[in-house]
Amino acid sequence: MSGDIYLDNAATSWPKPPVVLEAIKDFLETAGGNTGRSGHRRSIASSRAVSLARERLAELLGAETPDELIFTKNATEALNVAIYGLADGVDRVVTTSLEHNSVMRPLRDLEQRGGRSVEVVRADGNTGEIDLDGWAAALRGPGRCLAVAVHASNVTGALLPIAAMGDIAADAGVPFVVDASQSAGHIPLLLPALGAAAVAMPGHKGLLGPSGTGLLYLAPGVAVEPLIRGGTGSQSESEYQPDFAPDRYESGTLNAMGIVGLGAAAEHLREVGVERVQDRLTELGRRFRDGLAGADGVTLHGPADPAVGVGIASLNVEGVPCATVARLLDDEWGVMTRAGLHCSPAAHRSLGTAPEGTVRFSWGYETSERELDVAVEAVRTIATRERSAEPLGTVA
């Protein structure tokens, strides 16, 4: 029986809260002007709406002022601003072995351009554990250093001890960039408490906004080179980029409808309570793991206790390629997952699942027990049926 069971929330969340759809529709009908550009009512309505969204996000995430939050098109852009900006003048960048390519590719690029080395401190993909002494030693190495770490693995959901890592970075006087792509909206975040100079996150995953939205948090006093320069609607008489946030980092017309949707999602999350979201994700995680406990031919990765995760589980079925598992899940049960390396080859090497990768299941607050149970039964069925089946022949 084919259903419509969306378990790919770690790629982008679905469904979005109805208030998000309503806010976008309302914005396009009643506002619709260009944010921060003109003085007429539709432009001002657009500016008001974007400003209110920024305020709501600042309240949700504990930023001291909304100016600390920069709108980007996704977490990758936010990471690029933070990494290239803060790498200016550094000799070494220290990171972990669980990073997504949105971190690793900018770092490898910095390395290839010369002048900076990249040091990878091993973290355990199953538990998120990292040798904090090793982390401290790497940060205290010679030369000027920048530290970058993922908060939660996008492959297994394992949470890293980010606050402790941030404390160590602060003690060493090293600016710290956190990739909160899988944690924002899934566990309560108080941005100033992370000890980070910058935190990047998508708007379209746990924060439940539409795609095309992301956020960069820059701690008070942190200013970096913008990635792009251009019109901001402010200081129009000057041919030079403004030096103040948020305008310095927000050149060109904003994705106002997306931002407004994200603001509505933030308000929704505040009403629901991120603590409740976390509890729900943990509860569902226990159900998923319990359901697959002892299943022959199924290897589950990630934290044994989903309380130290973020609503993600990764698995392999012995003898069945990941892509085949994902296709069968979708074709036969309507269960949508993601197979492969999840843009995180380093994390899969840490986990021992490279180059094949895993099948990743990622649920959300709206996922039901029944949906997870269908997924569990489907995996069990595939594991028993496909392992005994003949390999797929070639098409004649």
Added chain:
Amino acid sequence: MKWGGVVSFFASEHAMRAERMLQRADLPARLVPGPREVSPNCGVAVAFVWEQEPEVEQALKDSKIRFEAIHRFDLDDGLARVS
């Protein structure tokens, strides 16, 4: 009651936030196209009642919203009256 005062800003984001903050503090405030004489920077400014200038200034400082300057300014007739 006339507006009589205008706050100018560097960024329109700050003008939006200031309008919201003042209104929440029960201080009449309204976004207006920035008069060129006082606000070449962000295109919009926030009009307020000049008699409430001390409260407006204090509220702006308490909120830490970045503003450029506070001006005594009589808006055009169409915008001149608060209500």
